[in-house]
Amino acid sequence: MSIQLKCLSHTPLRGRNDPSADVVAEVDAVLAQSRAEVEAFDPELILVFAPDHYNGLFYDLMPPFVVATAAESVGDYGTLTGNLSVDAELALELTKHLTDSDLDVSLSHRLQVDHGCTQTLEEMTGSLTRYPVIPIIINSVAPPFVPYRRIRKLGEAVGNFLAGLNKRVLILGTGGLSHEPPVPLLADSPQEVQEFLICGRNPTPEGRAAREARTIAAGRIYGSELCQQTPLNAVWDEAFIELLQSGELEQVDDFDIQQISTEAGRSTHEVRTWVAAFAALAASGPYQARKDYYRPINEWIAGYGVVSATPA
Ligand SMILES: O=C(O)CCC(=O)/C=C/C=C(\O)C(=O)O
Ligand SMILES: [Fe+2]
Numbered sequence: 001m002s003i004q005l006k007c008l009s010h011t012p013l014r015g016r017n018d019p020s021a022d023v024v025a026e027v028d029a030v031l032a033q034s035r036a037e038v039e040a041f042d043p044e045l046i047l048v049f050a051p052d053h054y055n056g057l058f059y060d061l062m063p064p065f066v067v068a069t070a071a072e073s074v075g076d077y078g079t080l081t082g083n084l085s086v087d088a089e090l091a092l093e094l095t096k097h098l099t100d101s102d103l104d105v106s107l108s109h110r111l112q113v114d115h116g117c118t119q120t121l122e123e124m125t126g127s128l129t130r131y132p133v134i135p136i137i138i139n140s141v142a143p144p145f146v147p148y149r150r151i152r153k154l155g156e157a158v159g160n161f162l163a164g165l166n167k168r169v170l171i172l173g174t175g176g177l178s179h180e181p182p183v184p185l186l187a188d189s190p191q192e193v194q195e196f197l198i199c200g201r202n203p204t205p206e207g208r209a210a211r212e213a214r215t216i217a218a219g220r221i222y223g224s225e226l227c228q229q230t231p232l233n234a235v236w237d238e239a240f241i242e243l244l245q246s247g248e249l250e251q252v253d254d255f256d257i258q259q260i261s262t263e264a265g266r267s268t269h270e271v272r273t274w275v276a277a278f279a280a281l282a283a284s285g286p287y288q289a290r291k292d293y294y295r296p297i298n299e300w301i302a303g304y305g306v307v308s309a310t311p312a
Pocket of ligand 2: 010051053116175176267270
């Protein structure tokens, strides 16, 4: 087996509420370089750890993490629609391996996924179907969350499974870093919003457009005094990237969920996907991680980072 890792922020506001042209060009160049590296690696399998933003998973049954044997993109925020090329047989084998590893993982034979999964797949491969893929969705948006140590254990167990495959595997993590887009909280919401958070699958086109318009409007004022959301936190982001580079992943076991929400924003917990991805890589031994890019970008509501890693 050979293995590579890429963890990236995603943002539904890319192309919808852009920062200055020089920043857009910087990010375009980093993504083009990353995509060229993926092309050169030519993965036989992509394992993508991703969050969901109330498009596939709702509070009628909210799992901490779920492996999909089939996944369809809802195409929110202009992302590609259609089925991902999930390797169903391997996804099922992985699920069995995870349950045998004492992890109570959920399984879906028909999951809807959103930009949180598809944007990075699209940016890294140009498609939803170019390579066989296994999606693992990690709840990063709908509290309560399992402790970070559980995410590290999940990643480790996934990595042990991947180590037994005779394949070139690309591990992707997508989300974060610090940020707080306008995702409603169940506890604070009026009844119609609670109803949506519990079972709001397949919204009308108007409903989806209203959600997207709210996010764009939030991006226009994010980081200004008009904005109520927690601002980006570059110090937190840089420290998190350094932690990943240090290889001392057990440090995430002490992460305080409430403190992260307060200091860096509620959606910062999308970094769970990065924790799982790095723990999966670390299961095969020491690694080297390279910071390809970091910049706090208010227009995209994102502490925007790209990190790559390979076995040392
Ligand atoms: O779309 C909605 O209904 C709520 C807003 C939302 O989900 C925004 C998501 C933004 C990101 O994915 C992000 O910044 O990571
Ligand atoms: Fe997100």
